[in-house]
Amino acid sequence: MKLSAELKEFQERIGHEFARPELLVRALTHGSISSPTRGDNQRLEFLGDRVLGLVMATALLDHDKKATEGQLAPRFNALVRKEACADVARQIDLGVVLKLGRSEMMSGGRRKQALLGDAMEAVIAAVYKDGGFDAAQAMILRLWGNRVTTVEADARDAKTSLQEWAQARGQKPPVYEQVSRSGPDHAPVFTIVARLQDGTEAKATAGAKRQAEQAAAKALLEALTKA
Template sequence: MKLSAELKALENRLGHRFGDPALLVRAVTHSSMSSPTRSDNQRLEFLGDRVLGLVMAEALLSADKAATEGQLAPRFNALVRKETCAEVAREIDLGAGLKLGRSEMLSGGRRKQALLGDAMEAVIAAVYVDGGFEAAKELILRLWGDRVTRVEADARDAKTSLQEWAQARGLQPPKYETVSRSGPDHAPVFTISATLENGESDQATAGSKRLAEQAAAKVLLDRLTS
């Protein structure tokens, strides 16, 4: 299979020459473009998430040999979460190579955090299947760069931080509710509210419930601590 100009450029940015270029094509194919003859990237995403997790766990243990499990866990979460994957994807302009359906493309899918994060994990899996674990490890460590060594020791996701903020003030954990859901089934958009026992509340919108909950927690926490 011959890669398109966009995917050839992406392959160069990845720094991995695919023996089976079809793997890269599948890794960048969103479900909105899938068909009986064209596979999407969901299965690769599943695999890539696990490969990324193993590489990050090894890297963190190597970077800080004295850290406890309690110290390592939040650093690990910060490095493998979708937001970080999407950030890395933007740095290599992965969005330019995504294969999207018309509606997803018109709605700005190449810039959506959820799509970019999923595609980044799928690309990791494609490299793993094509070149083995060492090739995937080299790719991850190169693209993640100094994130491994500069990730904060007390890194917490927004939901955990908001819960700790509430508990420190004698409040129950925040509640998350779906305010609205829109968009097609293959690309839903969720608006989620985060509400504390004292009535403080904020909401945010994202391409998955998990990301919307994180975003809502961050908006609320930022306002409460500013």
């Protein structure tokens, strides 16, 4: 199979030239355009998630040889979660080469976080199947860059920290209220209010509900610690 010029450029961006280019094509094929003769990337996504997990767990252990399991777990989650995969996918313009059905293209599928994150995992699996673990590990560490060494700040779970703050002061867990949703379906914007039992609250906006909740919790924590 010969790759298009676009896919050859994509190979250069990820730093891996495929001996079996059909693996790359499969990794970039979304279910919205699959058929009995054209498979999608779901099985590769499943495998890629596991390969990414092993690479990141190993990298974290190598980076901080004194960290406890309790310290490593949130760092690991921050590195392998869908948002992180989607960020890397945007970094390498993966959306440009995604193969999507018409409905997904019309709804902005090339920019959707879930689709980008899933496809990134599928590409990892494709590299693993094509070149082995060492090739996949090298690509992942290259693309994730300094995220492994700077993950401490990203791993701070603001919602958990806010809940612990409230409980330590005898308050009920904070509540999160969606006060608005705007924008088109393919690029929604959520505004969330995080509120404590005593009425203290903070608001934040983000492109995903979970991110908006985390941002609101972080804003409320910052306000509480400055008070």
